[in-house]
Amino acid sequence: MISNTSDKLFFIQLNLKKEQYYLLQLNKNTLFFD
Structure with missing residues (x-):
């Protein structure tokens, strides 16, 4: 579970x-262009 959330944070x-x-x-x- 912890690794999953850290993976999500990494991707975010x-x-x-x-x-x-x-x-x-x-x-x-x-x-x-200005």
């Missing part, structure tokens, strides 16, 4: 990092 963190990276790329693009 991974997804959050992906989202943050994606948002950063979007911001760079909008700044570039």
Whole structure:
């Protein structure tokens, strides 16, 4: 059970990092086009 929850947390963190990276790329693009 503990390993399962830690795995879930790991994947959640991974997804959050992906989202943050994606948002950063979007911001760079909008700044570039401004």
